[in-house]
Amino acid sequence: MSDTFLRAVNGAAAERTEAEAPPSRGAVHHLRLPDPDIAERYFWLETIVNQIPDYIYAKDLDGRFLFANRAIVADNHLNDVSELIGKTDFDLHPAEAAADIARTERRVMETGEPDLGIEEMSLGSNHERWLMMSRVPLKDMFGRTIGVAGVSRDITARKSAEHLIEIQSRLLEKVAEGMELAEFLEEVAGMVETRLPGIHAAFFVCASDGSELRLAAAPSLPQALVDYISVVPIGPDAPGCGRAAWLGERIIITDVDFSRCLRGGEESYRSAWSVPITSAEGQAIGTAAFYSPNVMEPDKHHDELIAVAIHLARIAIERRMAEDRIRFLADHDTLTGLPNRSMLDRSLKEAMQKAERKRTSLAVAFLDVDNFKLVNDSLGHASGDELLKVMAQRMSDFLGGWGRVVRVGGDEFVVHMLIDDTSPEALHARFETLRNRLAAPLPIGGMELQATCSLGIACYPDHGRTPSELLANADAAMYHAKASGRDRLAIFSREMAEKARLKLARTEELRRALKLGEFELHYQPQCHLPSGTITGAEALVRWRHPVDGLVPPGAFIPLAEESGLIAPLGDWVLEEACRQARAWQAEGLPPLVVSVNVSPRQFRESGWVEKVRQTLDRTGLAPHFLELEITESLIMEDMAGAVERMNALAALGVTLAIDDFGTGYSSLSALKSFPVSRLKIDRSFVADIPRDADDMAITSAIISLAQKLDLSVIAEGVETEAQAVFLLQSGCADMQGFLFGRPLPVDDFARAIKTGAIG
Numbered sequence: 001m002s003d004t005f006l007r008a009v010n011g012a013a014a015e016r017t018e019a020e021a022p023p024s025r026g027a028v029h030h031l032r033l034p035d036p037d038i039a040e041r042y043f044w045l046e047t048i049v050n051q052i053p054d055y056i057y058a059k060d061l062d063g064r065f066l067f068a069n070r071a072i073v074a075d076n077h078l079n080d081v082s083e084l085i086g087k088t089d090f091d092l093h094p095a096e097a098a099a100d101i102a103r104t105e106r107r108v109m110e111t112g113e114p115d116l117g118i119e120e121m122s123l124g125s126n127h128e129r130w131l132m133m134s135r136v137p138l139k140d141m142f143g144r145t146i147g148v149a150g151v152s153r154d155i156t157a158r159k160s161a162e163h164l165i166e167i168q169s170r171l172l173e174k175v176a177e178g179m180e181l182a183e184f185l186e187e188v189a190g191m192v193e194t195r196l197p198g199i200h201a202a203f204f205v206c207a208s209d210g211s212e213l214r215l216a217a218a219p220s221l222p223q224a225l226v227d228y229i230s231v232v233p234i235g236p237d238a239p240g241c242g243r244a245a246w247l248g249e250r251i252i253i254t255d256v257d258f259s260r261c262l263r264g265g266e267e268s269y270r271s272a273w274s275v276p277i278t279s280a281e282g283q284a285i286g287t288a289a290f291y292s293p294n295v296m297e298p299d300k301h302h303d304e305l306i307a308v309a310i311h312l313a314r315i316a317i318e319r320r321m322a323e324d325r326i327r328f329l330a331d332h333d334t335l336t337g338l339p340n341r342s343m344l345d346r347s348l349k350e351a352m353q354k355a356e357r358k359r360t361s362l363a364v365a366f367l368d369v370d371n372f373k374l375v376n377d378s379l380g381h382a383s384g385d386e387l388l389k390v391m392a393q394r395m396s397d398f399l400g401g402w403g404r405v406v407r408v409g410g411d412e413f414v415v416h417m418l419i420d421d422t423s424p425e426a427l428h429a430r431f432e433t434l435r436n437r438l439a440a441p442l443p444i445g446g447m448e449l450q451a452t453c454s455l456g457i458a459c460y461p462d463h464g465r466t467p468s469e470l471l472a473n474a475d476a477a478m479y480h481a482k483a484s485g486r487d488r489l490a491i492f493s494r495e496m497a498e499k500a501r502l503k504l505a506r507t508e509e510l511r512r513a514l515k516l517g518e519f520e521l522h523y524q525p526q527c528h529l530p531s532g533t534i535t536g537a538e539a540l541v542r543w544r545h546p547v548d549g550l551v552p553p554g555a556f557i558p559l560a561e562e563s564g565l566i567a568p569l570g571d572w573v574l575e576e577a578c579r580q581a582r583a584w585q586a587e588g589l590p591p592l593v594v595s596v597n598v599s600p601r602q603f604r605e606s607g608w609v610e611k612v613r614q615t616l617d618r619t620g621l622a623p624h625f626l627e628l629e630i631t632e633s634l635i636m637e638d639m640a641g642a643v644e645r646m647n648a649l650a651a652l653g654v655t656l657a658i659d660d661f662g663t664g665y666s667s668l669s670a671l672k673s674f675p676v677s678r679l680k681i682d683r684s685f686v687a688d689i690p691r692d693a694d695d696m697a698i699t700s701a702i703i704s705l706a707q708k709l710d711l712s713v714i715a716e717g718v719e720t721e722a723q724a725v726f727l728l729q730s731g732c733a734d735m736q737g738f739l740f741g742r743p744l745p746v747d748d749f750a751r752a753i754k755t756g757a758i759g
């Protein structure tokens with residue numbers, strides 16, 4: 001050890017024999033050894049300084065080494081410090097680097113300012129190495145600068161970790177910015193390859209069904225190998241990556257042989273390490289593979305970097321999966337997994353293009369499950385859902401790869417498929433097969449259900465050249481199928497288009513008529529036979545059409561129902577009937593109960609009960625002068641909802657009658673729980689009295705049912721005295737029909753009452 005150094009660091013403890021003399025270069029070897037105490041300290045100091053892995057050195061004013069600890073000696077491939085003493089950095093390092101050091105050290109010596117904690121790239125080593133340098137001026141005991149002392153520490157590991165973190169965050173930013181997955185994985189592979197020279201990286205992503213891996217990035221692999229491993233099956237016996245994904249464990253192979261797929265001259269590999277990339281839930285979502293031309297296993301350094309690469313890849317793949325899922329949810333139906341309405345247009349356009357390319361046709365079928373609502377209402381929504389799922393599956397199975405099924409609404413689907421023969425026979429044959437498969441019994445909610453459906457078919461290009469035209473025409477055909485009694489299919493025809501067009505025009509006319517006030521109410525009397533009095537009048541709507549004259553309700557009510565116009569029309573009828581009834585009372589006519597027909601759609605309208613209350617308020621009619629006629633089917637469609645509404649209406653004080661009784665499917669047991677006060681026997685049972693014994697039996701059964709349930713009863717459509725006599729004898733005292741009076745315009749009705757012409 002150099003005594004100058006010792007003196008410099010040990011200051012006052014050093015002997016002061018040369019206290020007055022200025023220090024001279026090279027005159028440092030003549031110090032006498034200190035006393036034994038100092039010798040011991042000297043021993044410890046030397047031991048410590050040499051065992052510390054950091055570099056510790058001192059140089060004189062000319063940059064010549066005065067001292068260097070063992071770390072420096074060894075790193076410069078020397079055996080002893082004596083080989084270093086007297087040398088400068090110019091003897092050890094390239095001139096440029098040595099000059100840099102000399103410049104810094106000179107500045108420290110000249111200014112007397114230390115240079116602390118400076119990070120520098122190390123010189124001379126063949127791999128990247130970082131040092132943290134601190135240099136202080138070396139002073140003698142008189143405070144004169146006699147050189148420079150330096151300490152430096154190897155911070156390569158810290159620098160490398162910092163750099164890795166920097167790269168990670170830069171890459172993660174790219175994920176956040178939405179960089180393409182393949183591009184991102186290439187960057188990760190690039191990162192691995194720069195930091196692990198000689199290693200080539202590749203990334204695979206699992207297919208959505210988990211059956212195979214697809215190569216997503218392999219920037220440095222030879223093309224032939226890229227082609228060879230572009231798809232790798234996943235399984236226990238699959239090659240490297242496929243097995244790693246299957247087991248969820250890494251597979252290290254050090255004797256790979258790609259000679260079969262690689263051409264001579266291309267880089268070959270001896271080692272392949274396959275590492276699974278697993279999701280947060282532990283599911284394999286991809287793998288990474290690392291190839292080396294050498295026979296080797298990953299060491300600690302490799303493991304660290306592989307862990308970082310896997311982490312980054314996992315984040316990016318999971319993000320892509322989440323995006324895919326969101327995209328899937330946006331255009332798929334969650335219940336059935338089928339594409340939804342938002343995909344319909346695209347799906348049809350693609351199919352049309354395909355048909356063009358293959359020079360064939362495309363059949364587009366609108367499909368509606370018959371009476372689905374009934375299943376939903378009677379068996380519950382879970383059963384309804386199950387039914388739809390099974391139907392969807394059956395449709396997909398039927399189509400195989402030949403077409404597509406899209407769920408466009410609750411129980412509505414669009415099926416489209418390529419078809420060569422678009423003759424009605426061929427279309428019937430094909431789609432009846434589908435209907436039959438759908439109609440196969442299905443066990444749902446503990447019972448065997450059979451769901452039928454109605455289908456409307458339109459073909460490209462014969463029946464339309466755009467998706468919307470095809471759909472509109474398939475829809476028109478389906479409407480036709482439904483109107484013809486459901487459970488059937490209909491193929492679009494020009495006549496249907498004409499019908500649909502007329503319907504549309506008629507709906508528009510209806511809308512206009514509503515605005516212009518072209519509707520009027522006619523009133524038909526209801527009589528109580530024993531007393532010979534008129535107890536009420538049924539309000540029946542008519543359309544005074546500017547060209548067609550007086551149009552009966554049968555010709556426009558269904559259309560109003562379908563188009564939703566029934567709601568404003570029904571509102572008008574209710575208001576007008578109540579207003580009229582009140583006006584007659586004001587005129588001094590005997591008070592009559594006015595009966596108003598209520599359509600199912602109107603009845604289901606939310607807030608309708610409140611509307612009735614407001615109408616009564618506005619018109620001033622007492623509630624017990626209003627009778628609302630509802631039908632059995634309306635009640636049965638949604639029994640719970642209907643009963644709730646009926647109760648609310650009864651609470652208002654209005655009375656309820658079941659119209660056309662006997663034609664629907666009322667549950668007789670439920671009837672007693674309905675808050676209705678009267679049954680109206682449908683006129684179809686009355687018409688053939690007294691010729692038809694069955695009708696007579698039914699009629700008298702209804703009458704006695706009403707009596708047992710403590711309901712009043714009225715017969716409709718009474719045209720003959722024989723009918724009236726039979727009804728009276730059977731216990732039905734109230735009647736309505738042409739025998740007593742036809743529906744009359746308001747003035748005629750009032751006049752007839754006043755003059756006693758009816759009643």
Ligand code: C2E
Nearest residue numbers: 540541552553554573597598599717718719736737738743
């Ligand atoms: P509905 O409620 O059963 O009305 C009775 C129908 O039978 C009326 O036909 C009436 O003219 C007819 N009728 C009455 N007595 C006799 C008879 O002795 N012999 C024959 N052959 N027919 C008779 P209209 O006025 O054509 O009404 C038909 C249906 O239109 C009504 O059947 C009702 O369901 C519906 N309707 C009428 N007005 C309205 C309304 O304002 N709103 C709703 N939603 N439907 C209405």
Ligand code: MG
Nearest residue numbers: 538597629659
């Ligand atoms: Mg009626």
Ligand code: MG
Nearest residue numbers: 659660680716
């Ligand atoms: Mg009726």
